[in-house]
Amino acid sequence: MKKLVLIILLFGFLPGLLFAQQASENEVLVRKVADQIIRETILGFQSEDNKTLYKTSAEIPQNVKVHYASKYAGWHYTNGVLNLAMLDLGEYLKEKKYTDYAINHVAFGFANYKTFEQRFKHDVPHYTYPFGEFFTMQELDDFGAMGASVAEVYALDKQPEFENYVLKAAKHLTEERSRLTDGTFVRAFPYKMTLWADDLYMSVPFLVETAKLTGAQKYFDDAAKQIINFNKYLWDSEKEIYWHAYFSDLKRNGVAHWGRCNGWVMLAQVRLLDALPENHPQRKKLIELLERQILGIAKYQNADGLWYQVLDKNDSYPESSCTAMFVYGIAKAINKGWIDKRYVSIAVSGWEGLKKKEINEKGQLKDICVGTSIQNDLTYYYNRPVGLNEKHGTGPLLDAGVEILKLEKSGLYNYKYSTE
Template identity: 75%
Template sequence: MKKVLFGCFCFSAVMQLCAQSNETLVRKIADQIINETKLGFEGTENKQFYASSKDIPENTKVKYASPYTGWHYTHGVLNMAMINLGNYLNEPKYTNYAAQHVAFGFDNYKVFQQRFKNDVKHYTYPYGEFFTMDELDDFGAMSASIIEVYKTVKKPEYKEYLEKAAKHLTEERLRLEDGTFVRKFPYQNTLWADDLYMSVPFLARMGKLTGQNKYFDDAIKQVINFNKYLWDADREIYWHIWYSDLKRNGVAHWGRCNGWIMLAQIHLLDQLPQNHPKRKELIQLLERQIVGIARYQNAEGLWHQILDKNDSYTESSCTAMFVYGIAHAVNQGWIDKRYASIATTGWEGLKKHKINELGQLKDICVGTGIQDNLAFYYNRPVGLNEKHGTGPLLDAGVEILKLEKSGK
């Protein structure tokens, strides 16, 4: 077992963190994210700050002023989590965070669209994802978050964007013959587990927003098909990928991709009509995953970067995702309340080992592609309050607060 040595100050900080109420901690986490967010741009060479894209001189290269500024699926995850938190606590500053982030994107993307319209590397400049929609990463989760913002901010440009994104998703994206979403890389028609989250939460919300069953039908088809291609019945967890050319899976049961699959199912069930004929089957698939995931939780309540490899590091984003998904399923009454202990144990593990005194989450795996060797997954770097983990952490915190309130 890995030994962790604490100095007196560090040990004291951990004890203070564990002693404070969960609501105080969740507010601290959210407030720290707000403190780290700076909407604007910074010159890559002159380091000058630009509050608006219109202030950036021609031929001046810029980057986002903070990691939380951009237009990436992780920002969509965080926006929805902030709205979730704000609604639960009746705290406008959290819901306003998401509204301001979306508004800033709409106010600034056109400058970059005009200046870089012939640049094919859309990820090399701000807001390239906004107007290219090259991958599901670029618009799926962000569109889902725009729907949440649109519930209170009825801007016509938001609706126009959503209609464009929905048309692109349902009519133009690359799919297998059975309709399953796939990518062109690293090989043609590669199925990524991540893409269930990049598509289903948006599809489900479009179904709710428009009342059109075609979106629900597509979302359900994705969940069932992803299970068909990626579920490992022996280990009872999911593979990261499936190669259609080789007709086989990859090599890794990556933690976060299993988290994305769980969250996608949660979002679908949240939006799906209560009397939908496929609802029972979807809950059964979710419960199957929860039982499988539970068998890989370690003694500290955490999950590993590679779920079935205990010598890989304990990873915070997947742990937060599983805490959220399991607690939410219990809170909604989809699964038996005895499963709640899995989530609460995971939350306590995060508090004790992964959240520092500022409310920042440690050991979040950075963005991860695909490789056919486990060493790639073992050696992925980690970040502090890295954008892939903070949204799921807030969602986990909200569900833990609901568990506390209900006494489950």
């Protein structure tokens, strides 16, 4: 009997022992990060006095105001970024719980948005209540990244309402959004027809997913045009990084080379190149633009492998979300063969810097700049607060982790370039 119990115990522990032997230090860390996000995610609503939790919107009394039960429950562009990262992680590790994270989040939105649409539409600003972004689609970041994640979830779970949402958003994007005369996306604030670097990510991944869903080449063409045009308006050829803004009325850029907006530009480029047909006429130029950005931002990496909140201002703080974005973009470009593998050390140094300086023992990411608008003074960018596992950084960190694991698997993580 004792021998039988011992055998059972050994078999019970064996999968864990095998995982511990096979998983690298980086894989263990990436899993820890993802599992911590899952633990912090509560899909539900909390009353404003935080005394009552409602699992569904149908449970909320008519006169009770609520907020999301956790920062990861919302319909915000950062939730779309995280969903896409979880889907990529689940696919790479063959781990259903990560894929299910995105599927469950999207399903939660579709199950609950109608309550808020009925109660609040047109009464108060859309960003002041849950799921306001879902049905108003006032700005690109209300639907772009989330729409991209809905499209990827639809590929796994063919719910007609998911497809309808993507097609509705695509129609809105292509027929109703504000653009410059050359077709470049702009916003209405802080001044009319203002170009934000962030919006390259808020538009391009969605265009990519819509192209994949519909098979229509025009979405790939529009995405390529956005990247080329954004470069025309935002690239600083002297410093070889991007400005945060372009004011079309003044025909000049803003004041800041903000770290995360440069990260959004890089993420948009790799998302497009990953899906763009090999024979697309703009593919070669797009790879050249990506390589140009990679070599440009490499000049601003500090001794710890991190990048700064304002890239060219080393008296601003090291910021972890843009660092994760650059690690992801560079590692992805190397894994795909878009740039030479000798540049892998830029990504590896960035990842090692995040591990040593920015990820705590729970797998939470520190020093993530909170949401940031466009301002006309550098002081604003210098003084933006940071958060722990703030939602703007967790998706990019997982993105980076997946590509780092691919570098490990290919043997490039420890690649040393030599002329000998």
